[in-house]
Amino acid sequence: xxxxxxxxxxxxxxxxxxxxxxxxxxxxxxxxxxxxxxxxxxxxxxxxxxxxxxxxxxxxxxxxxxxxxxxxxxxxxxxxxxxxxxxxxxxxxxxxxxxxxxxxxxxxxxxxxxxxxxxxxxxxxxxxxxxxxxxxxxxxxxxxxxxxxxxxxxxxxxxxxxxxxxxxxxxxxxxxxxxxxxxxxxxxxxxxxxxxxxxxxxxxxxxxxxxxxxxxxxxxxxxxxxxxxxxxxxxxxxxxxxxxxxxxxxxxxxxxxxxxxxxxxxxxxxxxxxxxxxxxxxxxxxxxxxxxxxxxxxxxxxxxxxxxxxxxxxxxxxxxxxxxxxxxxxxxxxxxxxxxxxxxxxxxxxxxxxxxxxxxxxxxxxxxxxxxxxxxxxxxxxxxxxxxxxxxxxxxxxxxxxxxxxxxxxxxxxxxxxxxxxxxxxxxxxxxxxxxxxxxxxxxxxxxxxxxxxxxxxxxxxxxxxxxx
Amino acid sequence: xxxxxxxxxxxxxxxxxxxxxxxxxxxxxxxxxxxxxxxxxxxxxxxxxxxxxxxxxxxxxxxxxxxxxxxxxxxxxxxxxxxxxxxxxxxxxxxxxxxxxxxxxxxxxxxxxxxxxxxxxxxxxxxxxxxxxxxxxxxxxxxxxxxxxxxxxxxxxxxxxxxxxxxxxxxxxxxxxxxxxxxxxxxxxxxxxxxxxxxxxxxxxxxxxxxxxxxxxxxxxxxxxxxxxxxxxxxxxxxxxxxxxxxxxxxxxxxxxxxxxxxxxxxxxxxxxxxxxxxxxxxxxxxxxxxxxxxxxxxxxxxxxxxxxxxxxxxxxxxxxxxxxxxxxxxxxxxxxxxxxxxxxxxxxxxxxxxxxxxxxxxxxxxxxxxxxxxxxxxxxxxxxxxxxxxxxxxxxxxxxxxxxxxxxxxxxxxxxxxxxxxxxxxxxxxxxxxxxxxxxxxxxxxxxxxxxxxxxxxxxxxxxxxxx
Numbered sequence: 060x061x062x063x064x065x066x067x068x069x070x071x072x073x074x075x076x077x078x079x080x081x082x083x084x085x086x087x088x089x090x091x092x093x094x095x096x097x098x099x100x101x102x103x104x105x106x107x108x109x110x111x112x113x114x115x116x117x118x119x120x121x122x123x124x125x126x127x128x129x130x131x132x133x134x135x136x137x138x139x140x141x142x143x144x145x146x147x148x149x150x151x152x153x154x155x156x157x158x159x160x161x162x163x164x165x166x167x168x169x170x171x172x173x174x175x176x177x178x179x180x181x182x183x184x185x186x187x188x189x190x191x192x193x194x195x196x197x198x199x200x201x202x203x204x205x206x207x208x209x210x211x212x213x214x215x216x217x218x219x220x221x222x223x224x225x226x227x228x229x230x231x232x233x234x235x236x237x238x239x240x241x242x243x244x245x246x247x248x249x250x251x252x253x254x255x256x257x258x259x260x261x262x263x264x265x266x267x268x269x270x271x272x273x274x275x276x277x278x279x280x281x282x283x284x285x286x287x288x289x290x291x292x293x294x295x296x297x298x299x300x301x302x303x304x305x306x307x308x309x310x311x312x313x314x315x316x317x318x319x320x321x322x323x324x325x326x327x328x329x330x331x332x333x334x335x336x337x338x339x340x341x342x343x344x345x346x347x348x349x350x351x352x353x354x355x356x357x358x359x360x361x362x363x364x365x366x367x368x369x370x371x372x373x374x375x376x377x378x379x380x381x382x383x384x385x386x387x388x389x390x391x392x393x394x395x396x397x398x399x400x401x402x403x404x405x406x407x408x409x410x411x412x413x414x415x416x417x418x419x420x421x422x423x424x425x426x427x428x429x430x431x432x433x434x435x436x437x438x439x440x441x442x443x444x445x446x447x448x449x450x451x452x453x454x455x456x457x458x459x460x461x462x463x464x465x466x467x468x469x470x471x472x473x474x475x476x477x478x479x480x481x482x483x484x485x486x487x488x489x490x491x492x493x494x495x496x497x498x499x500x501x502x503x504x505x506x507x508x509x510x511x512x513x514x515x516x517x518x519x520x521x522x523x524x525x526x527x528x
Numbered sequence: 529x530x531x532x533x534x535x536x537x538x539x540x541x542x543x544x545x546x547x548x549x550x551x552x553x554x555x556x557x558x559x560x561x562x563x564x565x566x567x568x569x570x571x572x573x574x575x576x577x578x579x580x581x582x583x584x585x586x587x588x589x590x591x592x593x594x595x596x597x598x599x600x601x602x603x604x605x606x607x608x609x610x611x612x613x614x615x616x617x618x619x620x621x622x623x624x625x626x627x628x629x630x631x632x633x634x635x636x637x638x639x640x641x642x643x644x645x646x647x648x649x650x651x652x653x654x655x656x657x658x659x660x661x662x663x664x665x666x667x668x669x670x671x672x673x674x675x676x677x678x679x680x681x682x683x684x685x686x687x688x689x690x691x692x693x694x695x696x697x698x699x700x701x702x703x704x705x706x707x708x709x710x711x712x713x714x715x716x717x718x719x720x721x722x723x724x725x726x727x728x729x730x731x732x733x734x735x736x737x738x739x740x741x742x743x744x745x746x747x748x749x750x751x752x753x754x755x756x757x758x759x760x761x762x763x764x765x766x767x768x769x770x771x772x773x774x775x776x777x778x779x780x781x782x783x784x785x786x787x788x789x790x791x792x793x794x795x796x797x798x799x800x801x802x803x804x805x806x807x808x809x810x811x812x813x814x815x816x817x818x819x820x821x822x823x824x825x826x827x828x829x830x831x832x833x834x835x836x837x838x839x840x841x842x843x844x845x846x847x848x849x850x851x852x853x854x855x856x857x858x859x860x861x862x863x864x865x866x867x868x869x870x871x872x873x874x875x876x877x878x879x880x881x882x883x884x885x886x887x888x889x890x891x892x893x894x895x896x897x898x899x900x901x902x903x904x905x906x907x908x909x910x911x912x913x914x915x916x917x918x919x920x921x922x923x924x925x926x927x928x929x930x931x932x933x934x935x936x937x938x939x940x941x942x943x944x945x946x947x948x949x950x951x952x953x954x955x956x957x958x959x960x961x962x963x964x965x966x967x968x969x970x971x972x973x974x975x976x977x978x979x980x981x982x983x984x985x986x987x988x989x990x991x992x993x994x995x996x997x
Contacts, residue, residue: 188740270740271634424766425896
């Protein structure tokens with residue numbers, strides 16, 4: 060089947076080597092012990108590497124004719140198997156389509172496979188701009204992968220999440236049909252394919268606004284209590300006059316135990332805030348630090364840091380911990396405003412060091428609040444489920460990072476527009492199958508027990524390579 | 529006295545012509561019938577026009593030696609007599625010190641007398657930047673005057689008010705002493721002289737952050753109800769991904785009665801929102817407009833408009849009304865979040881067309897809310913005082929635009945830091961005397977009745993000239 064497909068697509072680069080195909084069929088799903096059990100066996104039949112949109116169209120048409128599933132992918136830096144081919148078939152690796160199409164003051168258009176770090180370097184040089192957001196995987200992730208599989212990151216303390224209208228200006232999408240169409244989604248239509256894991260179209264180009272490029276400074280502050288740290292990060296995020304990119308709270312003893320790059324920097328018992336602030340605004344910080352009993356522990360221009368501070372924030376906090384302790388996993392929690400600080404205090408007291416607090420302060424629907432990416436000292440799937448249940452019962456919704464479907468990892472509801480767009484753009488259901496519950500089971504509701512797509516082996520091997528850095 | 533002063537300051541330009549001195553002793557205080565009665569007779573003895581900071585220092589030293597009051601002034605676009613010389617003496621007009629000292633990406637340093645519109649033209653051309661804020665008097669006001677006497681304006685829906693840390697990066701201030709000192713205030717020290725009406729130092733240079741220059745588009749939307757309009761402006765201000773500069777709500781029949789530039793544009797009974805949105809984000813607006821039953825009435829790139837829309841917002845709304853109806857005056861109201869929309873609805877119902885609603889949506893302490901600059905169909909001072917009292921009793925603090933002191937026009941409290949800085953920088957109390965209540969009466973409290981500085985004549989002439997445009 061795969062051999063015939065490859066033969067029918069002369070000139071297109073395919074990877075068929077088993078080890079390489081397995082590698083490009085995976086992401087960082089193994090942060091979750093649940094997904095590690097479920098997804099470890101997932102593997103495509105081959106990986107296609109299109110050089111341009113014409114090749115994408117040819118691949119989709121051939122796969123459509125042969126009913127072969129296609130799972131689009133960027134750099135594979137996701138954490139929930141967003142781009143893992145549950146039903147095999149072809150992984151469509153867009154990383155060779157990495158060109159900036161144009162950049163002008165305030166707006167960028169790029170191919171989906173363009174790397175975030177390369178975009179920022181080019182737009183800074185050419186138009187004095189930079190991307191509003193990036194995930195902690197900025198040094199490897201692609202812009203298309205971030206939009207298809209991500210939602211927030213460094214920059215969300217200024218600009219909210221990628222879902223906020225205006226944070227994406229256009230998506231060019233190829234449909235999965237006998238004769239694939241090329242659609243330009245703009246305005247409200249962007250939501251049809253934004254954060255849809257590539258289940259209803261292959262994103263080939265993106266248009267996004269640029270923020271002004273800044274001279275960022277990495278800063279770490281220490282605080283005597285977790286709530287002092289949280290209040291500082293909250294106040295910094297509220298400070299509309301101060302340009303910042305990161306306001307991340309990490310409870311003791313996480314920095315002391317797991318931040319090998321900052322060994323000896325954080326005194327025992329001290330809770331930290333990691334911040335990125337634009338250089339002109341550093342002079343505005345002292346009153347905020349004093350009011351919350353903080354003190355500065357570390358300062359370095361971001362572009363001069365051996366390891367940028369953002370690689371200790373967002374899900375890199377989890378990765379730094381995993382490098383030291385393989386038993387760690389994590390949550391993704393919304394602390395709804397305006398009571399978010401009280402909820403943080405309550406949940407910290409409820410779980411103590413079993414669930415060390417990690418908060419990312421953000422704008423969310425025009426308000427300041429925080430997401431929790433708490434570490435979890437993992438024991439069993441049952442206890443993990445209980446921890447999640449206790450959060451939700453306390454009014455803290457969990458975006459479950461231990462589930463691989465759009466609905467379960469997200470807002471626990473069917474996105475009717477994305478489902479309708481899949482009917483239009485992928486009528487045979489060949490794009491990234493198994494990720495949109497509402498497609499496979501139209502009767503699905505948030506209360507229905509999940510019963511499908513249990514992959515992988517109980518005796519999955521350890522995943523050593525990604526921790527070797 | 530004045531003749532001797534002028535003789536002692538060879539080379540410095542003075543204005544002594546009575547009509548010109550009277551003109552440069554005034555601002556737009558006559559928007560308030562109360563201030564019109566109180567301040568109409570205020571007049572300096574002469575106006576000094578320094579060319580540089582050296583001349584400022586010479587003038588202050590001579591005036592200090594002779595105990596002559598000095599009131600610094602920019603373009604005189606204030607509304608509460610901020611720069612009116614209550615005790616006569618010298619008006620120090622800084623408008624000849626109008627140079628941009630340097631502009632680099634993201635930051636500007638300029639002399640205090642630089643005009644806002646000239647700054648924006650130069651920074652747009654040279655570094656792709658523009659001021660974060662401007663008052664509706666952008667075409668005439670100076671940067672130093674805006675900082676000394678203003679607080680918010682177009683841009684406050686993105687950046688909060690000038691008081692938010694980070695919105696001013698540095699102020700260079702000359703003290704009023706036997707030997708004037710030159711101080712650079714930075715960080716938290718900026719608050720010592722920010723919005724102090726020049727009572728405790730003469731600002732000669734300012735350093736402020738720049739926002740990226742945008743292609744702004746003026747937009748007017750119509751709504752069937754005032755609350756639909758308010759909900760649209762609120763949602764637009766909350767939309768963190770959308771770059772905007774204005775979100776102004778004006779109740780019917782104000783646009784129909786008073787907006788001569790938009791005659792026939794606004795149907796009877798329709799309430800409007802005036803917005804400025806950066807061009808790339810126009811496509812994001814339709815869902816917001818639809819959800820609040822709005823429709824577009826007008827669209828024009830700001831730089832192509834005969835009259836920019838911001839000259840119908842902030843206190844230009846009042847001016848447009850005054851051009852047609854001399855009996856109009858206004859309020860300045862805070863609708864505290866998160867209940868601001870309910871308070872707007874309540875106050876609109878309480879006063880109806882006696883106090884036509886005008887709201888400016890802003891960020892305030894990290895939250896979205898609105899200021900009211902409601903028009904008032906004025907009858908008597910007693911009724912005006914009652915309207916103010918009824919607002920305050922309903923939980924809507926009034927920044928009284930019918931008072932000329934810092935404390936009464938502001939938060940009704942003594943700013944201890946500004947008072948302490950005046951002791952240090954103007955120990956004889958010669959700078960803009962009469963504006964800082966706490967200086968003149970250390971026992972003043974917000975509950976104390978005001979009993980000093982009643983100026984002007986009951987039979988003050990009409991002020992025709994400013995309405996002639």
